[in-house]
Amino acid sequence: MDSLSLSTVLVGAFTPLCWFIWKRYVAKHPLDILPGPPRESWWKGNVVQIFNPNAWAFHQMLAEKYGSIVKFHGFFGHRQLYVFDPKAMHHIVVKDQYIYEETDLFLETNKLVFGDGLLSSLGEQHRKQRKMLNPVFSTNHMRQMLPVFLEISTTLRDAIAAKVKDGAQEINMLEWFSRTALELVGQSGLGYSFDGLKEDSENQYSRAVKNLLPALFKTAIPRQLLPWAVKIGTLGFRRFIIKNTPWKALKEVDDIVDTMDKMTTQVFRSKKEALENGDDTVTEQVGQGKDIMSILLKANMAAAEEDRLPDSELLGQMSTLVFAAMDTTSGALSRTCLTLAQHPDAQARLREEIRQARSEKGSLDYDDLVNLPYLDAVCRETLRLYPPVTFVVRTTRKDIVLPFGTPVKGTDGREMHEVLVPRDTNIVVSILAANRNRDIWGDDALEWKPERWLSPLPQSVLKAQIPGVYSHLMTFLGGGRACIGFKFSQLEMKAVLSLIVESFNFKPSKEIVWTMGLSSPKVKGLEDATVQLPLMVELAQDA
Numbered sequence: 001m002d003s004l005s006l007s008t009v010l011v012g013a014f015t016p017l018c019w020f021i022w023k024r025y026v027a028k029h030p031l032d033i034l035p036g037p038p039r040e041s042w043w044k045g046n047v048v049q050i051f052n053p054n055a056w057a058f059h060q061m062l063a064e065k066y067g068s069i070v071k072f073h074g075f076f077g078h079r080q081l082y083v084f085d086p087k088a089m090h091h092i093v094v095k096d097q098y099i100y101e102e103t104d105l106f107l108e109t110n111k112l113v114f115g116d117g118l119l120s121s122l123g124e125q126h127r128k129q130r131k132m133l134n135p136v137f138s139t140n141h142m143r144q145m146l147p148v149f150l151e152i153s154t155t156l157r158d159a160i161a162a163k164v165k166d167g168a169q170e171i172n173m174l175e176w177f178s179r180t181a182l183e184l185v186g187q188s189g190l191g192y193s194f195d196g197l198k199e200d201s202e203n204q205y206s207r208a209v210k211n212l213l214p215a216l217f218k219t220a221i222p223r224q225l226l227p228w229a230v231k232i233g234t235l236g237f238r239r240f241i242i243k244n245t246p247w248k249a250l251k252e253v254d255d256i257v258d259t260m261d262k263m264t265t266q267v268f269r270s271k272k273e274a275l276e277n278g279d280d281t282v283t284e285q286v287g288q289g290k291d292i293m294s295i296l297l298k299a300n301m302a303a304a305e306e307d308r309l310p311d312s313e314l315l316g317q318m319s320t321l322v323f324a325a326m327d328t329t330s331g332a333l334s335r336t337c338l339t340l341a342q343h344p345d346a347q348a349r350l351r352e353e354i355r356q357a358r359s360e361k362g363s364l365d366y367d368d369l370v371n372l373p374y375l376d377a378v379c380r381e382t383l384r385l386y387p388p389v390t391f392v393v394r395t396t397r398k399d400i401v402l403p404f405g406t407p408v409k410g411t412d413g414r415e416m417h418e419v420l421v422p423r424d425t426n427i428v429v430s431i432l433a434a435n436r437n438r439d440i441w442g443d444d445a446l447e448w449k450p451e452r453w454l455s456p457l458p459q460s461v462l463k464a465q466i467p468g469v470y471s472h473l474m475t476f477l478g479g480g481r482a483c484i485g486f487k488f489s490q491l492e493m494k495a496v497l498s499l500i501v502e503s504f505n506f507k508p509s510k511e512i513v514w515t516m517g518l519s520s521p522k523v524k525g526l527e528d529a530t531v532q533l534p535l536m537v538e539l540a541q542d543a
Ligand code: HEM
Pocket: 118, 119, 130, 185, 189, 320, 321, 324, 325, 326, 328, 329, 332, 387, 388, 389, 392, 393, 475, 476, 477, 480, 481, 482, 483, 484, 485, 486, 488, 489
């Protein structure tokens, strides 16, 4: 190579690098005016401090020290935002939701794992899917589902009763709640029974769903390249590379995806066939044609051409629903059960309310169950203080001005009411900090107090205009991508809790720590072991 072409290569390589360094480390950035923590490392920024499973204290410090609009550093000087100001959240999840979208990494990972479901689609495709799915998550449909919820919860109660009939036992309640959540979404969502809640009956699919997140976690760093990798070659070529790469973690994810895909395709085909063969065949299936997928298939066949979804998008909803329903609700049930174990007075009060209602009405119908005041207060307070999903991440598809409800004092001392957020900025919407905001919930915001829901909420809550779909909370988010299953999970929590709290007394057994992100329990000192919630369980007196 002569010296001229060598210098051309060097200039070609160094110009973009110098530009990158200048832009990320030297030039002024519109977000630099905002308060925020110093970066921990020049290349990792604050990423490890924010996105690690034990980051509770760091998140609390961010909210308390820097306020509700915070700038932090991502990888290689990338400025990002941490937000829990209600007006700003309203702009992000509702008003300008098509500019603040899911990140490419989130979408591409979900597309690979679940196919074309709600968690991997955007814009018009996502809106069409929601339009078709919303009716099957309505209160009316939940009402019809109650018998299935109660039957499965009763099976759970009987399984635990058999274990403790001779005296108190330590039981891993997370395992039982996960199995119950899977069976519930299986029967009422897919019209398929995964697990009769009998000992040792875990099937391949439930194992695959359970192992999915840990397996994805192992591929977290190389997966950052996924949005680019999916553009290389054909689908066949990419499949060939995945199948033949000698990397254990990737193989594990690939096997899980294959198992989930095989099962959902099989259930989907048999549903379609049953529908084509008429109503008698449908009612012979699990769920008797009342499950979410059967209704969705029927509605899709009857829909106008422009609203109809292709089979791939119906199929894509199946594993999406199972995944979105399982660890979230079992985590919420685990947290409630542990909190009740730590608050014996509240546990006794709840048991009394349930027994009283049952002695007056016999079996509880939908309205009785959802309107039990103390049960409702316990669920709301637990979902406020301990949201199972602690944050979501969005990214700006173009430059946009983000307004604040509460002014922020800039680093130059000026009062700011808005900031220009450049395109491709990631934003962490902190569900945790929003639900624990002292300015809104009062000085006792960090305390678990179900009683706060039994009297009128303070004006600060009503005036805050939190953009959440549920109870002035961000637990299920808000806007066009809010949790579609929030009524489903409410009913599940209430059906399960009403039966188990009536029958059993729960006491703490080991010290429990919770992971962040999708919150799960672990035993303190055994953080490397699998997730679990051991509790002492005994028959409640007079049960
Ligand atoms: C306590 C339990 C639950 C919590 C805390 C929860 C929370 C959430 C949150 C925060 C989101 C937004 C995620 C994002 O935008 O990145 C979400 C989305 C979603 N949830 Fe839930 N969820 C729960 C239970 C369920 C259940 C039981 C189902 C289904 C039966 C479900 C189905 C979904 C689906 C399909 C989405 C994606 C919605 C979309 O993008 O349009 N979730 N959930």
